[in-house]
Amino acid sequence: MDDGGGGPVPEELGAEECMTLISPGGVGRVGFCTATGPLVLPVNYTTHEGGVLFRTAFGGPMDEQLDTGVRGVEFKVAFEVDRIDTTTREGWSVLVQGAAHRIAAEDELTAAKAVAVEPWAGGERRLYIRISPVQITGRRIRHP
């Protein structure tokens, strides 16, 4: 009976390697806490100058949460990216923990637009968000 002890022990990845792994961009999942509990939402993201950039909707759940942090309290988020092959059961996952900010400064906004963060879903998603990492951790599974 396999009661949970099997399989290879994951290898911890350094922050630099994690950033390299997620730097091509694509689909990630952003997690944050709300008054009614946590949320996890998929986003198309890119990386730019050590941060994670994505676009979301004005008036959406993230926009509302950002407003709760106006009194100098940072809005903490978790951002997860993984590439896991469910057939070979090998792959990696990266977790970025940090603070999320609306990109408001014109120069940063220009940079964000220049790297073309395409939202996965259409509709009105004109709110640019930058995650400034505080901690970056990751793990990789390889079979011998």
Next chain:
Amino acid sequence: MDDGGGGPVPEELGAEECMTLISPGGVGRVGFCTATGPLVLPVNYTTHEGGVLFRTAFGGPMDEQLDTGVRGVEFKVAFEVDRIDTTTREGWSVLVQGAAHRIAAEDELTAAKAVAVEPWAGGERRLYIRISPVQITGRRIRHP
């Protein structure tokens, strides 16, 4: 200039369709709040009798959080599954919001083991968790 308005508007999915989409199991991401901020972790999961089952490590971050809820406060989690084709930019995502519990009752544990929730990562992962959904939402993107 694409400043965020392009692309198809996502179609909202009903709870029943969402459960059908995630019922084969595979890799999902569980999000929860801790004293130092939110976390999002990939897990191998399966569905069983309307709930989401997965396995994690004793003493890991989720185990610690479960202990904070012993005084009758439910431990709220978000569980996200998606299948997004980054080439065609079509796909779906499902978000399960609910309470997480350790599976302790012998009959439920037997059921959980019978459906073979294989942990993605190896090592000591003998803690079985069940998420009892409170809200199930999802969206699908299709191009015309």
